[in-house]
Amino acid sequence: xxxxxxxxxxxxxxxxxxxxxxxxxxxxxxxxxxxxxxxxxxxxxxxxxxxxxxxxxxxxxxxxxxxxxxxxxxxxxxxxxxxxxxxxxxxxxxxxxxxxxxxxxxxxxxxxxxxxxxxxxxxxxxxxxxxxxxxxxxxxxxxxxxxxxxxxxxxxxxxxxxxxxxxxxxxxxxxxxxxxxxxxxxxxxxxxxxxxxxxxxxxxxxxxxxxxxxxxxxxxxxxxxxxxxxxxxxxxxxxxxxxxxxxxxxxxxxxxxxxxxxxxxxxxxxxxxxxxxxxxxxxxxxxxxx
Numbered sequence: 001x002x003x004x005x006x007x008x009x010x011x012x013x014x015x016x017x018x019x020x021x022x023x024x025x026x027x028x029x030x031x032x033x034x035x036x037x038x039x040x041x042x043x044x045x046x047x048x049x050x051x052x053x054x055x056x057x058x059x060x061x062x063x064x065x066x067x068x069x070x071x072x073x074x075x076x077x078x079x080x081x082x083x084x085x086x087x088x089x090x091x092x093x094x095x096x097x098x099x100x101x102x103x104x105x106x107x108x109x110x111x112x113x114x115x116x117x118x119x120x121x122x123x124x125x126x127x128x129x130x131x132x133x134x135x136x137x138x139x140x141x142x143x144x145x146x147x148x149x150x151x152x153x154x155x156x157x158x159x160x161x162x163x164x165x166x167x168x169x170x171x172x173x174x175x176x177x178x179x180x181x182x183x184x185x186x187x188x189x190x191x192x193x194x195x196x197x198x199x200x201x202x203x204x205x206x207x208x209x210x211x212x213x214x215x216x217x218x219x220x221x222x223x224x225x226x227x228x229x230x231x232x233x234x235x236x237x238x239x240x241x242x243x244x245x246x247x248x249x250x251x252x253x254x255x256x257x258x259x260x261x262x263x264x265x266x267x268x269x270x271x272x273x274x275x276x277x278x279x280x281x282x283x284x285x286x287x288x289x290x
Contacts, residue, residue: 042208043154046184049206049231061141062266067110071117072128079163081156086164087113087130089120097198097290098168099123100161101130102178102185104264105149107138111266112182119177122283126175126290131164133157133185149181161189165196175286177201179263180231183223190217199289201282203263204232207240214243220250222285224278229260254281 072089087108091097101116103109108130116130134152139145168174174193178186183205190200191208195218202223208214221244225237237253244251256262256278259269263278 041154042184042206042210042213043158043188046154046181046188046206049149049181060268062106062109062111062264064140065110065114065266067113067117070113071120072113072130074132075129075167077163077167080159082135084160084163085132085136086167087116087128087132089116089128091125091127093125095125095127096169096171096173097126097175098172099126099128099175099177099286100164100186100189101128102176102182102189103130103133104179104261105139105145105181107134107145107148108132109138111264115177119286123286123290127168127172129164129168131160133160133182135160157185158188158192161185161192164189165193170196172196173198173290175199175201175289177203177282177286178205179203180205180261187221190219190221194218199286201285203278204229204260206232207236209240209243211243211247214249215247217244217249220252220285220289222252222254222281224254224256224263224274224281226258226260226262226274227255228258231260252285254278 072087074085075088076083076085099119101112101119103112112130116128120126120128134148137148139148165174174189174196175198176186176189178184180203183202186200186202186205187208190197191213194216197217197219199219200221202221204225223237225232225234227234234255237255241251241253256271256274258271258274261267261269262271263275264270
C-alpha cells in the first residue's frame, strides 16, 4: 500500500513538472503607442477617434437645415463590397477637374450638399462629387454620429473613395475638401488618388503620420485648424507640418483662435470670421491649383 501511494505521488509530481515545463509563456502587452503603430494606420485611427471620451462633446446636435433649389442629384457607382453613392453636380462644360467633398461625422446631410453647391457656384468648370461615406446613414444626434463613425470600417471607406475615383476616370484631376472626419479623409483620398491628386483641403481633420505614405503625396495641401481643438491638438498639427516640410512638400497651415468645428454654422463653436477667412483661402487655393 505504501509503495502504491509513493507511485501515485510520484506520478502527480511528474505531471505537474511537465505541465509547468511546457506551459506557454504569457504574451507581453504592447504599450498604447506600440499597439497603434502595429495595428492601426491613420485611417483606422480616424474611426477610433469616435470612441475617445469627450469626442462627442466636441459636436452638439446640428440645427435642422433643408437644402432648397438643389442643382445636383444622387448617383451610384461601383465599389468593392457593394455600390456606393454620392451627391453629384456636373460641370456645365466638359471638364476633367473633380472636387471630392467629404462629410463631417454626421454623414452626407443637406449641410454638406449645400457646401457642394457653394463650390459649384464659385469654381469654374468643375465636377463636384460629395461622397456618401456612411452608405445612406445620416445622424442628427451625437450618439448616432458616434455609432456611425465607429462602425465605418476603413476598408469600406477606402472602397467608396476608390469607387469615386473610378467614377471620375483615369484622366480626372482630383481635388479634395472635408471637415473633421472628412478632413482626415480628404488627405486619405489624396493619398489614394496618387498621381491624379491635384489639391487637398483639410478642415481640422486627423493628419497622416506614416512618413512613407506622406512621401507619395503629389499635390499642394492647405489646412485649417483650431488652436482650442481638444481632438486634433496643435501639437499634432505642428508635427504634421514639420514632417511635410522636411519631405519637401508644399503645405500651408492656417491656425485660428477657435474650437473644433468652427466652420459649421450649426455648431455653438462656430466662428464666423475664421470660417469666412478659411473659405476665401480655400477658393483661392483651389483656383490657383486648377
